[in-house]
Amino acid sequence: MLFVMALCTPAIAQRRTIMYLPKYDQEPYHFGFLLGYNQMSYTIKTVENYQNMALPANSWPKGNYSVPNTKHLYVYNIETEQTPGFTVGIIGSKRLGRYFDLRFIPSLSFSERRLNYSIVIEGNDGSMDTRNITKSIGTTFVEFPLNIKYRSKRYNNIGAYVFGGINPKLDLASQKDNKETDGQGNEFINNLVTKRFDLAGELGVGIDIYNQWFKMGVELKMSYGVLDIVKNEAFLYTAPIDQLRNKLFQFSLLFE
Numbered sequence: 001m002l003f004v005m006a007l008c009t010p011a012i013a014q015r016r017t018i019m020y021l022p023k024y025d026q027e028p029y030h031f032g033f034l035l036g037y038n039q040m041s042y043t044i045k046t047v048e049n050y051q052n053m054a055l056p057a058n059s060w061p062k063g064n065y066s067v068p069n070t071k072h073l074y075v076y077n078i079e080t081e082q083t084p085g086f087t088v089g090i091i092g093s094k095r096l097g098r099y100f101d102l103r104f105i106p107s108l109s110f111s112e113r114r115l116n117y118s119i120v121i122e123g124n125d126g127s128m129d130t131r132n133i134t135k136s137i138g139t140t141f142v143e144f145p146l147n148i149k150y151r152s153k154r155y156n157n158i159g160a161y162v163f164g165g166i167n168p169k170l171d172l173a174s175q176k177d178n179k180e181t182d183g184q185g186n187e188f189i190n191n192l193v194t195k196r197f198d199l200a201g202e203l204g205v206g207i208d209i210y211n212q213w214f215k216m217g218v219e220l221k222m223s224y225g226v227l228d229i230v231k232n233e234a235f236l237y238t239a240p241i242d243q244l245r246n247k248l249f250q251f252s253l254l255f256e
Contacts, residue, residue, distance in 0.1 A: 017156040018157075019156065019157065019210075020157050020210045020211055021211075021212075021215065024210065024215060025154065026095075027095065028094065028095050029093065029095070030091070030092075030095075030256045031092055031256065032214075032254060032255045032256030033088070033089065033091060033254075034087065034088065034089035034090070034253070034254050034255075035086075035087070035088060035252065035253050036086060036088070036089070036107075036109075036250045036251060036252035037084065037085075037086060037251045037252075038084070038085045038109055038111055038250040038251075039082045039083070039084060039085070039111070039248070039249045039250075040083070040085060040111040040112075040139060040247070040248050041080045041081070041082045041113060041247050042080040042113060042115070042244055042245065042247060043225075043244070043245040043246075044080055044241060045241070045242045045243040045244075046078065046240050046241060046242060047239070047240050047241070047242045048242075050075060051074060051075070051077075053075070053239065054072040054073075054074060054122075055072060055073040055075070055236060055239055056072065057071065057072065057073065059235040059236050059239065060073060069123050069124050069125070070121055070122065070123060070124070071123060071124050073119060073121055073122070073236060074120040074122070075117060075119055075120075075236065075239065076130070077116075077117070078115060078117050078118075078240055078241070079115070080113065080114070080115055080116075081114040081115070081116055081134075083111060083112045083113065083114060084111070085109060085111025085112065086109075086110055086111075087109040087110075087250060087252065089105045089106060089107030089108070089143075090105065090107075091103065091104075091105050091254060092104045092105070093256065096148075099150055099151045099152070100149065100150055100151070101148070101149040101151065102146075102147075102148060102149075103145075103147050103148075103149055103163070104144070104145070105145050106143065106144055107141075107142075107143040108140070108141070108142060109140070109141040109169075109248075109250075110139070110140055110141075111139050112136055112137065113136075113137045114134055114135065114136050115135045115137070115237070116133075116134050117132070117134075117135065118130060118131075118132055119131045119132075119133060119236070135191050135192050135237060136191075137174075137192055137194065138173045139171055139174075140173040141169045141170065141171055141172075142169065142170045142172060143167055143168075143169040144167065144168050144169070145165060145166070145202060146167075147163045147164055147165025147202060148163060148164060148165055149162075149163040150162050150163065151208070154208075154210075157209065157211075158207060158208065158209055158210070159207070159208040159210075160205070160206070160207055160208075161205070161206050161207075161208060162204070162206075163202075163203075163204050164201075164202060165201075165202055166199065166200070166201060167200040167201075168197075168198075168199050169197075169199075169200065169246075170196055170197055170198075171194065171196050171197075171198070172196075174193070174194045174195065174196050190234060191234060191237070192238065193230075193231045193238075194229045194230060194231060195230075195231055197227070198225045198227050198229055198246050199225070199227055200223045200224060200225045200226065200246060200248070201223070201224055201226060202221055202222070202223045202224075203221070203222055204219055204220055204221035204222065205220055206218060206219035206220065206254075214256060215256045216254065216255055217252075217253070217255075217256070218252075218253060218254075219251070219254060220251055220252075221249070221251075221252065222248070222249055222250075223246075223247070223248040223249075223250070224245065224246075224247055225246035225247065226245070227245070228243045228245065229244055229245065229246060
C-alpha cells in the first residue's frame, strides 16, 4: 500500500493547479477595458405588398427633381448587408453578491451598414428598366450598456458567465453624408436617414480566464434595438420600410 501511494503522489502533484488571483471575486470593484469585433445590420419590417406600390417619378430622392422620362418607380427588393467594425470600451464592475456583478461599459462602436435596393423604373413609353443601388450608412455609436453578470463557480483559473441588460446608444454619424447637390446647386437628401437615439436589449455569454496579474474575458454578445429608427427623409428609400431596428453581433476581449 505504501508503495502504491508513493507512486501516486508525484502524479497528483503534477495535476495540482496554481490558483491565480484567489480573492479576485471578493473585491467590491473592478476596472478594465474592452476590445471588440462587431457586425452591425438592420432588422427590416417592410410595408405589405410594397413591390406593387407605384411611386411617382419625383420620389427619387432629389427633392422635386424627377428622373427624366419616368412614369413610376417601384422598389422590387431591399436587403441589408453586414460589414465588420470594431468596439473599444472602459469597464466598471460592481460586485453585487457571490455570483452576481453589475457592469457598466461605456463604449465607442464603429461600423457601416449597407442596404441593397432593386428599383424598377417604368418609362413614359411603357418600358421597364431595373437599377441596383447600394446605400452605405456609416455608424459611430456612443454606447452606455448596463447589464447584470451571473458567474458560475470558479474551476481552477476558469469561470463561465452569462449576462443581460440594456444599452442606450447615440449614433453620432446618423446625419452625415446624406446630402448631395444637383446640377443647379440645389441640395437634396440621397440616403437612408436614421434617428440618433436607440435603446437595445442585450444577451451574451463568456468565459473568464484568471492569470497571474489580471483577468481576461472572452465574450459573445447579441444586441437588438427596440425602437424604430427610420426617418422619412428620402422617400424612395424609406417608402418600402415600415419599421427599421438596429441589430449587432459582437465578439470581445475584456481585460480587468
